[in-house]
Amino acid sequence: MDILIEHTEGVMAIAFNRPDKKNAITAAMYQTMADALAAAQDDHQVRAVLIRGSVGIFSAGNDLEDFMKAPPKGEDAPVFQFLRRISGFGKPVVASVAGAAIGIGTTLLLHCDLVYAAETATFSLPFAQLGLCPEAASSLLLPRIAGYQLAAEKLLLGEAFDAKEAQRMGIVNRVLSAAEVDAFALAQAAKLAALPASSLRVTKSLMKHAHEREIAVQMTDEAVHFGKMLLAPEAREAFKAFFEKRKPDFKQFD
Template sequence: MDNLILSNEKNNVLTITLNRFDKKNALNKAMYSELCRLFNYAEQTSAIHCVLIQGNEQCFSAGNDLADFLQHDGKEEFVAFKFVKQLAAFKKPIVVAVAGPAVGIGTTLLLHSDYIIASDNSKFKLPFSQLGLCPEAGSSAILPLKLGHNKAFELMVLGDLFFAQQALEYQIINKCCKPEELLPMATQVAESIAKLPQDSVLTARRLLKQTNQAAVEQALVNEAKEFTRLLETDDCKKIMQQFFG
């Protein structure tokens, strides 16, 4: 793994730190595999009551590593798809600390999280159509429920950049803060959740998610099918080739 993903357990919180800052925390196959392992560990470990995902005060994630798309042979499922299915089915609370770029999966994973804090240097973008691709991580089901069709279409198809204050208005995040406040604040929130009666927290979370769970699961299936198909289109291949010069 070369320490591209760091993890630490303290006060019943598993903190997962994205640590590929030279690539703006773009997630590659190895990182997704480690995320799957850590989420499986957290699910099965009774002492872990909450998961915190973070980068640092300047960078969260630039999204998927596009090089993985070029190398995919089409014969096996993307590890990224395995991760988002695991994320959608995860039963424990997830807190996320966002700073700097939150692109693609860097934004859509927030839709499965429970408490998100973003520093005021955050920049959100869903560039699916600009890459010749389609929404992923169940976002085609979740985002229209939050924003309505028109605004969800604007963000996912036009791919307009938006910032922390707008993300707060869109109810994608819970709170804005200064960069230097981000990680301590996120840790405090995660530890506060972890101190609560676990059965009560898990029950509340399950009830809150139950109405939309079937729709999200179906969206994951539909998105994976279309995403894989679009990767093979001439438009997408041309865009990828231009991206890599």
């Protein structure tokens, strides 16, 4: 199973389990996660959700081969189902990040309530490097969380940054050793699961309510641009270069 779902004392853990592919996410994996979040929303036994990777890797982002074979089309595409579910999820979501979190591996964290990272964690948003644009409302949320200049640096250049910088930017709550991050994040999720569900639900709703429509609109706008750019020559050159293990040549395009 590329996605593992486990239940422990009120916490549903969603784990990426494709380490041989650096936990790159396929459409089937997005669908599994979307369905799990939908079920958890209505399951009174689930009081908090934990998202984590496998040993040494969180997620390399979209599986480009799968992505190119079946690019997301329409609102019902699995990736968009997942993004709507995690963005609108009414219960606490905790993330544990060890190793690399690339692309949506980073942007999904912007929709989590608590994020804990290992000292070994790295983050990157290489959309421009792939001839694409941001997704998951990151073009709205990252400037709001980190400030415009820091967000612009990460989204325009797409260069990797470490866990301490992610913490300074406000993406990560705390940085821990790789050996303890998963256990700590699970313990934090368990703390949340032991608290009154109604209090957590209302508190989260009050914090997020004012921005829900903005996020939904931004996701839609991003998806329109993303879909067009995915078919453009720049993205085709970026993906071709990726599979050929060379640097892309963007100078041929205006």
